[in-house]
Amino acid sequence: MGLALAAGHAFPEAMMLANLGAGLVVAKPGTATLSIAELYTALHGDKLAEFGVIESAVLIEAVRAAQLRGERVVMTNGCFDILHAGHVAYLEQAKRLGDRLIVAVNDDASIGRLKGPKRPINPLNRRMQVLAGLGAVDWVVPFSDDTPQALIEAVLPDILVKGGDYRPEDIAGGAAVMANGGEVKVLGFEDGVSTSAMISSILDRER
């Protein structure tokens, strides 16, 4: 309770935290300690167990809890309109850099502005559903801006990555991640595979 008051919490909130902490400690055998991560998880309950498609406010809480547990959080972003082998290879490579992988996905209007009015082929919910089904992916979060900069600045992952078609200095949000002590990495590139190439190939065959 003293710690909560010293951290600036009001009296009722400090009492609630002290009570929650006491409940956790008495459930342990003998003389026991309590970590901030344990208190945080108890406070936020089931929400932090969520994985898959998630809204940004809940994601930020889940990331903070993961980082308090000592987990390294990796983040990337993109359109992922028609998922292909290049995407899967780079997402698997991304996951191997840490413990958790977040994929931020452009919403439909954002893709229309970026890639033209005939895109996306697949709507946001379907694109997010496919990504969430990959073993390498922990959380999928949508964003509606032209770039994921604001979202990345709020999430502050430990490692920010993009595929090999990017240069580190062109990666939106990279400066904020590095200023926070994180890393920015460009991963491998699977030659000859892209969503646009798949669409062209289908159109050629059907002509």
Ligand SMILES: Nc1ncnc2c1ncn2[C@@H]1O[C@H](COP(=O)(O)OP(=O)(O)OP(=O)(O)O)[C@@H](O)[C@H]1O
């Ligand atoms: N062939 C590939 N190998 C590795 N990474 C890739 C490849 N293609 C795309 N990526 C990565 O996947 C993410 C999403 O890219 P995006 O959805 O634009 O794929 P794309 O196939 O290039 O699409 P489009 O052809 O519509 O531009 C980006 O981080 C990009 O670096």
Ligand SMILES: O=P(O)(O)O[C@@H]1O[C@H]([C@H](O)CO)[C@@H](O)[C@H](O)[C@@H]1O
């Ligand atoms: O699918 P793309 O074209 O790789 O995804 C874009 O990535 C951009 C990149 O993060 C710039 O550094 C981003 O600005 C854009 O919104 C798409 O997510």
